[in-house]
Amino acid sequence: MNQSQFDQLVERICSVQVTDSETPLVDLGVDSLHTIALVMAVEEEFGIEVDPDALADPALASPAGLFRYVQAWAADAAPARV
Amino acid sequence: MWTDTRPAAELPRLFEKGADVISLAGGLPDLDVLPLGDISQQLARLVRLGGKLALQYTTPHVAKALVPAVADLMAREDGHADAGNLIPTSGSQMGLTAVALALGTPGDTILVQTPAYPGATAAFRTAGLDLHAAGEDADGLCPQQLRTTVRELRAAGRTVRLLYVNPTFQNPTGATLSVPRRAEILTACRELDLLLIEDNPYGLLGFDGTTTTLFQALDPQQVVYLGTFSKIFAPGLRSGWIAAPEHLRYDLARVAEIISLSPSALAQGALAAYYSRSGWTELIDRYRDSYRERCTLMADALDAELGADSPWTWQRPGGGFYLWLRHRDGADATRYAQAAAAHGVSFVPGGHFSIDGEHNDGLRLCFSNVPRKKITEAVTRLAAALTETPAVARELAEVSG
Numbered sequence: 179m180n181q182s183q184f185d186q187l188v189e190r191i192c193s194v195q196v197t198d199s200e201t202p203l204v205d206l207g208v209d210s211l212h213t214i215a216l217v218m219a220v221e222e223e224f225g226i227e228v229d230p231d232a233l234a235d236p237a238l239a240s241p242a243g244l245f246r247y248v249q250a251w252a253a254d255a256a257p258a259r260v
Numbered sequence: 261m262w263t264d265t266r267p268a269a270e271l272p273r274l275f276e277k278g279a280d281v282i283s284l285a286g287g288l289p290d291l292d293v294l295p296l297g298d299i300s301q302q303l304a305r306l307v308r309l310g311g312k313l314a315l316q317y318t319t320p321h322v323a324k325a326l327v328p329a330v331a332d333l334m335a336r337e338d339g340h341a342d343a344g345n346l347i348p349t350s351g352s353q354m355g356l357t358a359v360a361l362a363l364g365t366p367g368d369t370i371l372v373q374t375p376a377y378p379g380a381t382a383a384f385r386t387a388g389l390d391l392h393a394a395g396e397d398a399d400g401l402c403p404q405q406l407r408t409t410v411r412e413l414r415a416a417g418r419t420v421r422l423l424y425v426n427p428t429f430q431n432p433t434g435a436t437l438s439v440p441r442r443a444e445i446l447t448a449c450r451e452l453d454l455l456l457i458e459d460n461p462y463g464l465l466g467f468d469g470t471t472t473t474l475f476q477a478l479d480p481q482q483v484v485y486l487g488t489f490s491k492i493f494a495p496g497l498r499s500g501w502i503a504a505p506e507h508l509r510y511d512l513a514r515v516a517e518i519i520s521l522s523p524s525a526l527a528q529g530a531l532a533a534y535y536s537r538s539g540w541t542e543l544i545d546r547y548r549d550s551y552r553e554r555c556t557l558m559a560d561a562l563d564a565e566l567g568a569d570s571p572w573t574w575q576r577p578g579g580g581f582y583l584w585l586r587h588r589d590g591a592d593a594t595r596y597a598q599a600a601a602a603h604g605v606s607f608v609p610g611g612h613f614s615i616d617g618e619h620n621d622g623l624r625l626c627f628s629n630v631p632r633k634k635i636t637e638a639v640t641r642l643a644a645a646l647t648e649t650p651a652v653a654r655e656l657a658e659v660s661g
Contacts, residue, residue: 191536193328211318212325214310215533221305224538230398232310 184245199242206241207215213239220244227252282638287431287581288629289491290554293546295538302533310529312320318525321518322346322501326528329535330501336540337428337463338477339485341594345515348523350498352459354516355486357455358502360387362515363422363484369413371423371454373401374586375613375622377431380424380459391615394423400437401425403448409595410452411525423454428472429462429580430611432624439473446479446616455508464544466579467552471611481505484512489531491581492544497527531548551581555626555632558634560584565643572646586610586621600645605638648656 180188187194192215194206203213217228226248237243306314322330326345331341349355356379364370366388372381392413395405406423412422417460425445427437437445449456459474465473476485480503488500504512535552559576562583567571571588587593593609600607610622630638 192325197641207324209324210313210530211310211323214306214537215325217309218302218305218533219536221309229307230311233309239536243289 179212181245182240184248187219187223187246188216188241196241199245200240202236202239203244204239204240215248219243220248224248224252274365281601281604281606282630283606283626284627284630284638284642285608287595287627288580290547290550290629291494291497293543294494295543295551297576299530302537303530304526306357306529306533310329313528314526316525317626318518318522318528320513320522321525322348323525323528323532325532326535327438328505329532329540330533332535333464333475333487333492333541334476334485334503336475337460337471338472338482339503340477341501345480345503345506345509346502347502347509347516348528349486349488349500349502349516350519350520351490351522352461352488352498353379353484354519355488355502356459357387357421357516358382358512358519359484359486360384360389361519362511363455364389365419368421370424371409371420372601372615373423373425373427373430375432375610376424376615377426377459380426380613381615384424389422390418392420393544393615393618394425395506398608399441400435400642401441401445403444406445406454407449407452410454420498421453421455423449424457424459425477426459426461427463427473427503428460429465429578429582431462431579432582432608432610433584433626434575434577434580434582435584436472439478440642442473442475443478446475447551448516449482454482455597456483457486458589461486461488461491462580464492465548465581466552467548467555468578469545469548472579475501484508487488492540492547493531493534497530499524499527499531521578532564548579551579551628554630554632554635555583557632558625558630560645561636565639566646570647581626583625583627583639584610584622585623585625592620594620594646596623596645601640601649603641603645605641605645607642 181199185199188196192208195210207235221228238247273435327343334341360383364387368388369387369392370384372391383389394513395402395409429436456475476483485503502512572585574583574585594611597609608624610619613619
């Protein structure tokens with residue numbers, strides 16, 4: 179999945195239009211409960227478990243930031259799967 | 261407390277079950293269709309990721325995350341919902357109370373489509389409203405009789421501003437008002453300056469998927485719509501909504517906040533997450549299939565057990581939870597209730613749905629939650645009670661104590 183496809187996931191789950199991947203979710207009109215629903219969907223989609231404390235990190239609070247987190251998790255987890 | 265003086269405001273004890281009694285009384289959904297494994301995983305994720313939010317007080321709004329889920333449900337019946345016209349409730353029972361408190365004044369008369377859901381009439385009475393039946397003809401609630409009734413009541417000095425209807429797969433009759441009839445009723449409401457309260461818990465439960473355009477879709481400014489997740493998801497989350505005209509939104513939201521302070525963020529989060537992942541279509545289809553099957557089993561058993569010569573008549577509904585039987589000669593169904601209990605089956609006598617002692621010749625059977633393998637046996641027991649003469653029924657009831 180690339181950033182554009184990830185943005186489409188955000189749009190589908192959050193019923194918003196992602197005009198810029200770096201725009202904070204809150205500025206896209208995604209409130210806190212919706213952000214949780216999005217992260218729940220991301221966990222299921224990618225088979226990952228997001229650290230709840232990490233959700234407080236502003237760096238994650240955009241489609242691009244969340245996608246970077248997913249990619250970093252996948253990179254960290256990859257050796258373990260080999 | 262002044263409501264203690266109004267015993268009719270008590271709800272019948274519909275959800276209690278005796279050990280050997282098959283209950284056809286309480287209107288419970290069939291939760292066997294719920295994907296509990298998926299819901300369990302989602303709830304676990306919700307609490308782990310957002311527990312401090314979901315378990316906290318929240319603002320008195322339908323959460324933004326839940327608005328698309330509500331809009332989807334209402335659009336299936338051509339209705340309209342957005343964040344600006346929604347007020348959260350803990351289910352339509354709270355919605356009914358909020359509507360009565362916010363839009364009525366004690367002593368006002370509310371017109372009610374009857375037979376009526378007892379929870380609605382109880383809510384209206386508890387808010388101090390007087391009830392008056394809205395007249396019916398062969399096509400259901402009658403706009404011309406509505407005009408006559410309202411003018412007569414107003415001429416007698418009554419204040420009449422509200423009309424309550426349960427228009428689709430009505431509790432208890434299963435009847436649905438046609439769209440042309442709805443339009444005629446709304447024309448009368450506009451003429452008479454009546455607000456229509458549309459209570460619609462069963463509208464999406466048509467057995468063949470048929471839906472009927474909402475009153476709210478036909479005239480959003482004349483209608484206060486009550487929606488609920490109880491019948492298309494689960495009642496245990498106690499979550500629903502009011503879709504209101506803009507000019508009433510503040511009054512309704514204020515009363516809703518007084519009643520509940522805020523909705524359950526946990527319930528709203530769980531519903532939003534479920535909808536985001538799965539949508540509603542599959543689950544609603546599963547409910548429809550379950551109720552179609554159960555209704556067919558029950559109606560076929562009634563045909564077989566009571567037959568065409570029976571004094572009890574009924575029509576097969578197109579959806580919802582209920583079969584409504586009426587006695588051709590007007591016999592009081594209450595007289596058969598104890599006999600039915602003695603035979604090991606329960607139902608709700610029609611008088612529970614009255615506002616002034618009418619409808620005693622009816623009885624409501626709920627098929628939605630009876631185990632499939634018990635439906636035929638339940639109807640056999642019921643038929644044994646209903647085909648006894650009232651005298652025998654009374655004796656049997658006395659013997660059974």
